[in-house]
Amino acid sequence: MSLLIKNGFVYDPINGVDGEVMDLAVEGGRIVEEVNEREAHVIDASGMIVMPGGIDIHTHIAGAEVNSGRLLRPEDHAYDFEPKTPITRSGVGRSIPSTFTTGYRYARMGYTFVCNPSMPPLEARHTHEELEDTPIVDKATFPLLGDWWFVLEYLRDGLIRECAEHVAWMIMATKGYAIKIVNPGGLEAWGFGRNVRDLDDQVPYFNITPREIIRGLCMVNRILNLPHTIHVHTNRLGQPGNYITTIKTMDCVRDLAVSDRPIIHITHCQFSAFKGDSWANMRSGAEDIAKYVNSHSHVTLDMGQVIFTDTTTMTADGPWQYTLYELSGNKWVNHDVEVETSSGIVPFRYRRKSYVHATMWSIGLELALLINDPWKIYLTTDHPNGGPFTFYPRIISWLMSRRAREKTLEKINRKARARSLLPSIDRELTFYEIAIVTRAGQAKALGLRSKGHLGVGADADIAIYNINPREIDPSKDYRAVRRAFSKAAYTIKGGRIVAKDGEIVGAPDGRTFWINFENMSDLNCDHPRRKSLDELRRKFREYWTVEYENYVIPESYLKVSKPINIRAEV
Amino acid sequence: MSKGRVIVEGNVGMHLGEDMRGGEIIVNGNADSWAGGSMRGGRIEIRGSAGDYIGAPYRGSGEGMSGGLIIICGDAGREVGCLMRGGTIKVYGSVRHFLGVNMLDGTILVRGDCAGEAGAGMRNGRIIICGWIPSIIPTFTIDSIRPSVDVDGERITGPFYRFIGDIADNGEGKLFVSKAANPHLSHYEKYLQ
Structure with a gap:
C-alpha cells in the first residue's frame, strides 16, 4: 500500500x-x-x-531477567491491564508489561525501534522468544560480554584479535547487535562476594582490570566494524562519588578514537553521575560530566532519567542490586549466570520527598540540558530502572519547558531543590532537538x-x-x-x-536486527585464531549447564530475521 | 470507595472494598477473601463470615491495610491482617492460622479462637485473642500479665498473657492471649517470676 x-x-x-x-x-x-x-x-x-519513528537505545523489555521481574511482581500487574481487541492481545503490567503490551505501548507513543541492552548470552534463546512476541517494533539486543570468561582470558593475555574473533562468534551465535559491558570485572568479582572499587582494581582470579576490559573490547569493537560503539554500564554505578569513575571510563578509551566518531556509549549516565562520599552529602556530578562530554567527541550518553513512581529495577549488575536491596529492604532476586554475568531485580519507589531520589531526578535532566550537542545524549529512563518507558512524554515536556521543570521542582525535597542546578538552566529543547534525542541521534549512534x-x-x-x-x-x-x-x-x-x-489498528511482527559477519558467517567451523570447536565443546561440558549444540541460535529461530551484513577486519 | 454507603443483602466475592479510603460497606451475608484489602480508611461490617487475607495487600505487594475498621461478626480464614500497617480489625468469631502475619502496626481483636501461629513475623501492632490458641510460636517471649486491653475505646477484660515478638524479625509487636481460655499456657508464668 x-x-x-x-x-x-x-x-x-x-x-x-x-x-x-x-x-x-x-x-x-x-x-x-x-x-x-x-x-x-x-x-x-x-x-x-x-x-x-522513535528509537529507544536502552530498554529492558525481554529476557529471563525481565520475566523474573514479572514473576516477582504480581502487584505490578494488578491494576494495569489491557483487554483483548480484535487486533491486539490482552496484557498486563505497569513497570514490566507483558511482551505484547510492550510492543503496543511503544507503538502508541510513535516508537518503532527498541534495543534490549542486557542479554546474558546463555539466556539469548529466551530473549529472542520474548522479542518475537513483542509486536510492531523492530528490535536489537546486546549480549553481555564484559565478564565472559573467555573474553577475560583473551584480554588478560593481550590477544585482541583472537578476542575479536571470539566476540564475533558470540554475537552471531546469540544473534546480538552490539557489545554490552556491565560493571566490567565487577560481576565476576561478585561471584566471590566482592566488587571492583575502581577502574584499576584487579578482578579476582583473572588478574585483569576494568580498564583493560573496556579498552580491549573497544579495540575489538573497532576491529569488528560494529555499527554501534561499546555500550557501557560503568563501574561503581549508583554509588556516591562515581562521577569520577565515569569520567575516567570515558577518558580511558580517548586515545583509541579515530576522527570524530564516537567509540563509547555510557548508558543511563544519571546513575553514574553522583558526587559526594555518602548518601547524606550526595550531589550532582552532571556539570563535570557535561563539561567532559562537551569538549570530547568520542562519547555518547543516554539519560536514564528517574521518574517519581513505583518501578522495578533490574540489571546485570548483581552487586549493585544487592546494595539496592539493602537500602530498600524490599523483596529481591539475585542470580549468577554461569561463566557469563550476574543479575538482580529489586522493586523500588522513587519518592519526591527523598533527598537522594529528588537529586537523581535533577541529575538526569541536568545532563540532558547541560550537554550542548543533542547528538551526544539520548532520552531514556533505562526502562524500567528509572521508570517505565510510558513516561517519556513527561520527560519531553520537562526538556521543552522550564515551567514544567519548575512545577516539579516545587514538589521535591527542599534540600535537593536548593542544591539542584535546574533553576539556573534556562535551556528549553526545540522539537528539532527532541527529534534528535528520541530518534535521529539514537539511529546515528546505533549505526542504523x-x-x-x-x-x-x-x-x-x-x-x-x-x-x-x-x-x-x-x-x-x-x-x-x-x-x-x-x-x-x-x-x-x-x-x-x-x-x-x-x-x-495493526500489529505486524517486528524484525530482529543482528550482526552477520560476512567473512566468518559459518558458526560451526573452526577459525584459526579462535578457540577450536572441540575446545569450545569441552569447555561447555565443563562449565555450562547447556551443551554447545544448544547454545548457538540458528537464524531460522528468529521469526523475522534482519541480518546486518558487515565485514570484520579479522 | 471514598465516601457513601453500600449495603449488600447476601454474599459477596473477593476483594470487597479493596483500597477503600472512606465510606461504609455493610454485608448482610458472607464475604470471600481479601475483604478490605489494602484499605486506607472507612468501615466494613460483614455480618456473616469472611475468607482469608482480610485487610491484606494484593499478592506481591507489601502495602497492607493502613487505616479504617473491619468488623466480622462470624469467623474469618487464614492470614487475617497480613502486612497490616494501621487501622483495626475485629472478628467476633474464630480465625484460622497466621493471624496478623508480618504485621507492622494496627490492632486485631479476635473474640473467638485462633488456629495457631498468631503474629508470625510481626514487627509492631497489637493482636488480642480472647479465645483459645493451641500454642504461641517460639519466637515470642512473655512480657507480663495484663488485667485488660483497650481497643478503640472499648475495654476488653482479661486477664491476658502479654507476649512480645516476633523476635526473629526484631519485632516489638504485642500479642495478648486470654489467660482463662488458655490454661495450657500457664507454664509461661514461671518466666515472669
Missing part, C-alpha cells in the same frame, strides 16, 4: 529538515520521492508534527542507516503527533506536548499504519 502524508511539519534532523511543511510519500515500506496520489492512501497531517530519518530510501517508520508547533508554545503549554507525545495521531511502521490516535 502506498501512503501520502500531506502538509505536516516535518522534523528530520539527519537530513536537516527543521519543521518545514512538506509531503512524504511511502511505497513498499520505504520512503520514496513520489506516489500516485489517486491510488495512495492520503493522511492529512496539516497542523501536526511528522517525525521518524535506514532508520531515524525520512530521506528517500529510509524505512517508512513514521510518527505523527497532533500538535501544531506554530500555535502551541511548548514552553508554556507543556501539558499539550505531553498529551501529544503520549498518543501519536499516527504511527506508521514499514509503510503500514499501526496506531491511530493512540489505538492500535
Whole structure:
C-alpha cells in the first residue's frame, strides 16, 4: 500500500529538515520521492508534527531477567491491564508489561525501534522468544560480554584479535547487535562476594582490570566494524562519588578514537553521575560530566532519567542490586549466570520527598540540558530502572519547558531543590532537538542507516503527533506536548499504519536486527585464531549447564530475521 | 470507595472494598477473601463470615491495610491482617492460622479462637485473642500479665498473657492471649517470676 502524508511539519534532523511543511510519500515500506496520489492512501497531517519513528537505545523489555521481574511482581500487574481487541492481545503490567503490551505501548507513543541492552548470552534463546512476541517494533539486543570468561582470558593475555574473533562468534551465535559491558570485572568479582572499587582494581582470579576490559573490547569493537560503539554500564554505578569513575571510563578509551566518531556509549549516565562520599552529602556530578562530554567527541550518553513512581529495577549488575536491596529492604532476586554475568531485580519507589531520589531526578535532566550537542545524549529512563518507558512524554515536556521543570521542582525535597542546578538552566529543547534525542541521534549512534530519518530510501517508520508547533508554545503549554507525545495521531511502521490516535489498528511482527559477519558467517567451523570447536565443546561440558549444540541460535529461530551484513577486519 | 454507603443483602466475592479510603460497606451475608484489602480508611461490617487475607495487600505487594475498621461478626480464614500497617480489625468469631502475619502496626481483636501461629513475623501492632490458641510460636517471649486491653475505646477484660515478638524479625509487636481460655499456657508464668 502506498501512503501520502500531506502538509505536516516535518522534523528530520539527519537530513536537516527543521519543521518545514512538506509531503512524504511511502511505497513498499520505504520512503520514496513520489506516489500516485489517486491510488495512495492520503493522511492529512496539516497542523501536526511528522517525525521518524522513535528509537529507544536502552530498554529492558525481554529476557529471563525481565520475566523474573514479572514473576516477582504480581502487584505490578494488578491494576494495569489491557483487554483483548480484535487486533491486539490482552496484557498486563505497569513497570514490566507483558511482551505484547510492550510492543503496543511503544507503538502508541510513535516508537518503532527498541534495543534490549542486557542479554546474558546463555539466556539469548529466551530473549529472542520474548522479542518475537513483542509486536510492531523492530528490535536489537546486546549480549553481555564484559565478564565472559573467555573474553577475560583473551584480554588478560593481550590477544585482541583472537578476542575479536571470539566476540564475533558470540554475537552471531546469540544473534546480538552490539557489545554490552556491565560493571566490567565487577560481576565476576561478585561471584566471590566482592566488587571492583575502581577502574584499576584487579578482578579476582583473572588478574585483569576494568580498564583493560573496556579498552580491549573497544579495540575489538573497532576491529569488528560494529555499527554501534561499546555500550557501557560503568563501574561503581549508583554509588556516591562515581562521577569520577565515569569520567575516567570515558577518558580511558580517548586515545583509541579515530576522527570524530564516537567509540563509547555510557548508558543511563544519571546513575553514574553522583558526587559526594555518602548518601547524606550526595550531589550532582552532571556539570563535570557535561563539561567532559562537551569538549570530547568520542562519547555518547543516554539519560536514564528517574521518574517519581513505583518501578522495578533490574540489571546485570548483581552487586549493585544487592546494595539496592539493602537500602530498600524490599523483596529481591539475585542470580549468577554461569561463566557469563550476574543479575538482580529489586522493586523500588522513587519518592519526591527523598533527598537522594529528588537529586537523581535533577541529575538526569541536568545532563540532558547541560550537554550542548543533542547528538551526544539520548532520552531514556533505562526502562524500567528509572521508570517505565510510558513516561517519556513527561520527560519531553520537562526538556521543552522550564515551567514544567519548575512545577516539579516545587514538589521535591527542599534540600535537593536548593542544591539542584535546574533553576539556573534556562535551556528549553526545540522539537528539532527532541527529534534528535528520541530518534535521529539514537539511529546515528546505533549505526542504523535506514532508520531515524525520512530521506528517500529510509524505512517508512513514521510518527505523527497532533500538535501544531506554530500555535502551541511548548514552553508554556507543556501539558499539550505531553498529551501529544503520549498518543501519536499516527504511527506508521514499514509503510503500514499501526496506531491511530493512540489505538492500535495493526500489529505486524517486528524484525530482529543482528550482526552477520560476512567473512566468518559459518558458526560451526573452526577459525584459526579462535578457540577450536572441540575446545569450545569441552569447555561447555565443563562449565555450562547447556551443551554447545544448544547454545548457538540458528537464524531460522528468529521469526523475522534482519541480518546486518558487515565485514570484520579479522 | 471514598465516601457513601453500600449495603449488600447476601454474599459477596473477593476483594470487597479493596483500597477503600472512606465510606461504609455493610454485608448482610458472607464475604470471600481479601475483604478490605489494602484499605486506607472507612468501615466494613460483614455480618456473616469472611475468607482469608482480610485487610491484606494484593499478592506481591507489601502495602497492607493502613487505616479504617473491619468488623466480622462470624469467623474469618487464614492470614487475617497480613502486612497490616494501621487501622483495626475485629472478628467476633474464630480465625484460622497466621493471624496478623508480618504485621507492622494496627490492632486485631479476635473474640473467638485462633488456629495457631498468631503474629508470625510481626514487627509492631497489637493482636488480642480472647479465645483459645493451641500454642504461641517460639519466637515470642512473655512480657507480663495484663488485667485488660483497650481497643478503640472499648475495654476488653482479661486477664491476658502479654507476649512480645516476633523476635526473629526484631519485632516489638504485642500479642495478648486470654489467660482463662488458655490454661495450657500457664507454664509461661514461671518466666515472669
